[in-house]
Amino acid sequence: MPADPLSIRDAWSKIPSPGAAETExxxxxxxxxxxxxxxxxxxxxxxxxxxxxxxxxxxxxxxxxxxxxxxxxxxxxxxxxxxxxxxxxxxxxxxxxxxxxxxxxxxxxxxxxxxxxxxxxxxxxxxxxxxxxxxxxxxxxxxxxxxxxxxxxxxxxxxxxxxxxxxxxxxxxxxxxxxxxxxxxxxxxxxxxxxxxxxxxxxxxxxxxxxSSYAAAAAAAAAEEERVAMSALMHDSVLAALIAGERAEGDRARELAVAMAREALTRLANTEAPVAQEGSDEPVGTTQIVAELRRSLSEVGADAIVEERGGLGLIPGRAARALVLAARQAIGNAVAHAHGRGLHIVVEGHGDEGLRVTISDSGPGFDVQTIGADRLGIRASIFARMAGVAGTARIDSDESGTTVTLGWSR
Known part of the structure; x- marks a missing residue:
């Protein structure tokens, strides 16, 4: 059962800050x-x-x-x-x-x-x-x-x-x-x-x-988590909106760029909001996730099929949001680096117990081990985002193509 954010905040406020006077x-x-x-x-x-x-x-x-x-x-x-x-x-x-x-x-x-x-x-x-x-x-x-x-x-x-x-x-x-x-x-x-x-x-x-040591470590961890989240936000929403706006040529592309910019501004405005305003944690169905992935394909102008497998079910809203955003980043990478060749998406549901999303392409591939720490599109937007909801992320890439596997289980 998740802890109440107000209870966590109240408990955190009782931890003495380093250098403070001796307390009871x-x-x-x-x-x-x-x-x-x-x-x-x-x-x-x-x-x-x-x-x-x-x-x-x-x-x-x-x-x-x-x-x-x-x-x-x-x-x-x-x-x-x-x-x-x-x-x-x-x-x-x-x-x-x-x-x-x-x-x-x-x-x-x-x-x-x-x-x-x-x-x-x-x-x-x-x-x-x-x-x-x-x-x-x-x-x-x-x-x-x-x-x-x-x-x-x-x-x-x-x-x-x-x-x-x-x-x-x-x-x-x-x-x-x-x-x-x-x-x-x-x-x-x-x-x-x-x-x-x-x-x-x-x-x-x-x-x-x-x-004091725990408070310092917790503060450092919170700062690092916030930095990663902000980096992922800037890469996923703001940078993607700017690129979409620059490449927009037709009316449809401009409308999509405006919608992406509006979403980016909304997410930036909510970065300082309480946890309760960062998004609902109501259960989300597999069909809704598939619809979001199809919309993402439409936004980037990719021609691919989203295949549904397994049983339909519900997963927590935060996990669903992380899966969609990580999959959107993988789709964007496939379009940018493999030009969308052989792009194929599979959504495999396991009822209410979990979900797995696979994004594959037939591009030239790359060496996963050489990914730099500054490559936010993979480090922050995929690996860190899935780890934040206790999910999994794996990337397999060679000369025949790249496969990104995202999973979440209860």
């Missing part, structure tokens, strides 16, 4: 990767946040106002970040707010918490959120700041922890273990995020280059 289509993989990272961060941060909240509630007393304020400063942005990651909106803003708020809360920890509240072996609840602050920075900040957060956050926590323990020897061992663990984990998290984003960016870039 071009960043498809990158956006999907950001969405996946946000969901994974939301799941992991929710688990660690729940663990930290349970630990905080267990160690909090009713009158500890600074401690309660610290909980609000940390968990309110955390809740907003989790919600934003789940719905996919405002992720960078909320993650950036939490990353900064957590650093401030961590730096103020020795001030708002009693140093004697936690021992060296008891980890404070704020420790569980160190790497949550790192992943928040991964979603909110550029790569350099992400690595700065991954390296700096553990050391801030270690310094705060040592200050809380007044730099006593028993705090050094546990703090060193906590710092090394969070440092390694944070660097791994940021590195994985950077790697996944790089891969997604590479995929998007490759897709953009492929689309």
């Amino acid at each position: 289509f071009e960043r498809f993989t990158g956006k999907r990767m950001e969405r996946i990272l946000a969901i994974v961060v939301a799941i992991g941060s929710a688990a660690l946040g729940a663990q930290a909240l349970i630990a905080a509630v267990g160690t909090m007393s009713g009158g500890d106002v600074p401690h309660i304020a610290t909980l609000v400063v940390v968990f309110a942005p955390l809740a907003a970040m989790l919600l934003a990651c789940l719905i996919g909106r405002g992720v960078r803003v909320t993650c950036g707010v939490f990353a900064v708020a957590y650093v401030l809360a961590l730096a103020a920890w020795p001030i708002v918490v009693d140093p004697a509240a936690d021992g060296a072996d008891a980890q404070p609840w704020i420790f569980f959120l160190v790497n949550v602050g790192v992943v928040a920075a991964m979603l909110a900040f550029p790569v350099r700041i992400q690595f700065a957060w991954a390296f700096g956050m553990p050391f801030v926590y270690g310094y705060v922890r040592l200050v809380q323990g007044e730099f006593s020897r028993e705090f050094w061992v546990t703090t060193a273990f906590d710092v090394s663990f969070t440092l390694i984990l944070g660097v791994v998290i940021v590195s994985l995020g950077w790697m996944f984003r790089s891969v997604a960016a590479g995929v998007d870039e490759a897709r953009g280059q492929a689309v």
Whole structure:
């Protein structure tokens, strides 16, 4: 079933042009990767946040106002970040707010918490959120700041922890273990995020280059197709009309030349028209094709018989038009180069399944292999025209004559 030209035009308009700004289509993989990272961060941060909240509630007393304020400063942005990651909106803003708020809360920890509240072996609840602050920075900040957060956050926590323990020897061992663990984990998290984003960016870039290459190739193919069609039009209609007008001697010849010129001007005017105006694709019968070939013989003043064979049928209008125009060119070549000697035309129908037209003459013939690329009468008007409707064209020529066989099958 042929595609709707409007649908093709609409789909073509969605292909980004080379050099255009990055579009939603071009960043498809990158956006999907950001969405996946946000969901994974939301799941992991929710688990660690729940663990930290349970630990905080267990160690909090009713009158500890600074401690309660610290909980609000940390968990309110955390809740907003989790919600934003789940719905996919405002992720960078909320993650950036939490990353900064957590650093401030961590730096103020020795001030708002009693140093004697936690021992060296008891980890404070704020420790569980160190790497949550790192992943928040991964979603909110550029790569350099992400690595700065991954390296700096553990050391801030270690310094705060040592200050809380007044730099006593028993705090050094546990703090060193906590710092090394969070440092390694944070660097791994940021590195994985950077790697996944790089891969997604590479995929998007490759897709953009492929689309640009396809668009350039399609544009070149369309330009070449238009050039061939225009060359065939100029050769078939315009040049033929000019030659007919120059050679017209009688009234009948002049009338035919005027009719050919009128048809050439009409076809030239329709070159910029939409596809729907280039000719109907309604089925055409074999008898109508035979009538068109007989009219072509009359126009060039050739005396030949059009023989009908096989069963009558219908073929698409475009295929019929291509067959008639290609046959007309073959007839013109036979008249011009063989002077119409032995000109014989056979139209063999195969019902609705196809049609074959054979044009033969008994002229001197020519070498088909030596046909130049600039010989539009054969390259464009016969071979290219039949190929444009998925038809076939074959030329056999020797000293005994030339036979042009045109075919189209469903």
